[in-house]
Amino acid sequence: MALEFRSVTKVFPTNSGAPLTAVSDVSFRVNEGEFVSVVGPSGCGKSTILSMTAGLYQPSEGEVLVSEERVDGPNAHVGFMLQKDLLLPWRNIISNIEFGLESRGVPKAERHARAMAELKHCHLDGFDRQYPYQLSGGMRQRAALARTLAIDPEIILLDEPFSALDAQTKLLLQNSFAKTIAEAGKTTLLITHDLAEAVLMSDRILVLSERPGTIVAEIEVDLPHREEPIKRRVLPEVGEYAAQLFKHLKLEEKAA
Amino acid sequence: MTDATATQAGANAPAATRKRTIPGGLRMDRLNTTVASLGLLALVLLAWQYLPTALDVPKYIIPTLSDCLSELKRMWLYEGLTAHTLSTALYTLLGFLIGSLLGATLGYLLGMSAFWEKVLSPYILALQIAPKVAFAPLFIMWFGYNSVPKLLVTVLIVFFPVLVNVLQAMRTVDRDLINLARAYNLSRLGVFRKIEMPSTLPNLMAGLRIASTLAVIGVTVGELVGGNTGLGYLISYGGGQANAAMVFNAIVLLTVIGFVLYSALVRIENRILHYLPKAHG
Ligand SMILES: Nc1ncnc2c1ncn2[C@@H]1O[C@H](COP(=O)(O)OP(=O)(O)OP(=O)(O)O)[C@@H](O)[C@H]1O
Ligand SMILES: [Mg+2]
Numbered sequence: 001m002a003l004e005f006r007s008v009t010k011v012f013p014t015n016s017g018a019p020l021t022a023v024s025d026v027s028f029r030v031n032e033g034e035f036v037s038v039v040g041p042s043g044c045g046k047s048t049i050l051s052m053t054a055g056l057y058q059p060s061e062g063e064v065l066v067s068e069e070r071v072d073g074p075n076a077h078v079g080f081m082l083q084k085d086l087l088l089p090w091r092n093i094i095s096n097i098e099f100g101l102e103s104r105g106v107p108k109a110e111r112h113a114r115a116m117a118e119l120k121h122c123h124l125d126g127f128d129r130q131y132p133y134q135l136s137g138g139m140r141q142r143a144a145l146a147r148t149l150a151i152d153p154e155i156i157l158l159d160e161p162f163s164a165l166d167a168q169t170k171l172l173l174q175n176s177f178a179k180t181i182a183e184a185g186k187t188t189l190l191i192t193h194d195l196a197e198a199v200l201m202s203d204r205i206l207v208l209s210e211r212p213g214t215i216v217a218e219i220e221v222d223l224p225h226r227e228e229p230i231k232r233r234v235l236p237e238v239g240e241y242a243a244q245l246f247k248h249l250k251l252e253e254k255a256a
Numbered sequence: 257m258t259d260a261t262a263t264q265a266g267a268n269a270p271a272a273t274r275k276r277t278i279p280g281g282l283r284m285d286r287l288n289t290t291v292a293s294l295g296l297l298a299l300v301l302l303a304w305q306y307l308p309t310a311l312d313v314p315k316y317i318i319p320t321l322s323d324c325l326s327e328l329k330r331m332w333l334y335e336g337l338t339a340h341t342l343s344t345a346l347y348t349l350l351g352f353l354i355g356s357l358l359g360a361t362l363g364y365l366l367g368m369s370a371f372w373e374k375v376l377s378p379y380i381l382a383l384q385i386a387p388k389v390a391f392a393p394l395f396i397m398w399f400g401y402n403s404v405p406k407l408l409v410t411v412l413i414v415f416f417p418v419l420v421n422v423l424q425a426m427r428t429v430d431r432d433l434i435n436l437a438r439a440y441n442l443s444r445l446g447v448f449r450k451i452e453m454p455s456t457l458p459n460l461m462a463g464l465r466i467a468s469t470l471a472v473i474g475v476t477v478g479e480l481v482g483g484n485t486g487l488g489y490l491i492s493y494g495g496g497q498a499n500a501a502m503v504f505n506a507i508v509l510l511t512v513i514g515f516v517l518y519s520a521l522v523r524i525e526n527r528i529l530h531y532l533p534k535a536h537g
Contacts, residue, residue: 079439086430
């Protein structure tokens, strides 16, 4: 299922009175099964883009389309994941994974079966009766992925899901996410601060400018092994792509 | 594809946590503190029994332990102590239940409506600061010498800590959790039931614990000021007769009532908030 932004602008009211334009005139398309990353400076409106896709905010101008239909509220096609795992501490892992299914009228037995399947899928077998505090950060993130996959969304939105993890866990988790997502053929939008991560995981990268965020560059990542970032990592071209992103973000000028 | 270690750990982990054992060192610690507490209690009781006579303090100022015990027996036989104690316990519980139910309900309602919260918050603050027990004489003037005034004082005094705790917690529920629930198409009621209610439970329980100690104060003041039943009444009656032992006994029994209520709440809290990580154990 495809996702499209058509000249989207989002203005937030502020307490001081002067409205704040988070993103301005953003247009892009993510095709079915494609993995697109969005990079950009802090506060440029990346999370806002994600929230609009999830239907949590409406754009001030323009429109957001999911499978050619206008998004005007939370919808069943989209699942999202943030830096925080957002597991409910009062529920054990299995019922956390079931959470998204409950409001969809899925019968109890089927809910459980689907959640157990996702649990296995995300390598958390045996942890179904544990509570979130009994899991490590990486395991909690995997549980959050399992919850996102359980509702079988066509589009997955990821907002810096790996940024709170240590380097090794991050790599393993990126690999496991990439594989799971590729196998399921999901359309994915990943928001990240980590340029290497963007190169390793995506088919295409969108670079946003400072606030108000607009798209300043769009880079096709023409490398193999999208479903296995660990393999892609050793390719020599990865550095070149990262350098290209670096240039577009004007990091050197800013440091000067 | 990924870490085999995590999967492996997964097989062992549940069994390991289910059998929650107290490490030997911790058990010794607990034993030591119990022994020390009991030792201190024995010391205080001994001092209570022998110091007043040794220092020639008269019985109507500080009665000894045995004075209190014999007075307790007399109160039980001739003053209807059981009925007074039960009455106080009943009104404490009743006032606590009604007050916290009202407080929690209003807290949740206001928590869901930013408008009404803003409109009412100055009044809530004012009422919260006002000394609630001072309303007791007013209530007696309005409702007479029956059990209504003491119940009202208790309800009023219990109401605020619960209300304020719930309201505070509703304000600080994680926005991202609420957004997550909305993204999963939960209705307003669904968000309340599945996110807000459980998120605020720790604060609600904390409010209830404070309220439980205040409930005893509310009932006592109500009984002190008017009426002829309850331990509060025995305090004012005993005070009027210069019967210090009676006052002592009533205070101890009031403490016991408060303690029982508080402990019950702690037990309930430990049971329903089991998912919160503990510092140790
Ligand atoms: N609900 C809101 N109300 C008002 N302003 C908001 C709201 N959400 C975001 N903003 C503002 O919009 C701008 C973009 O925020 P956003 O969270 O999208 O940035 P971001 O690119 O995700 O940043 P970061 O990389 O630090 O996460 C910020 O200036 C922020 O203050
Ligand atoms: Mg963000």
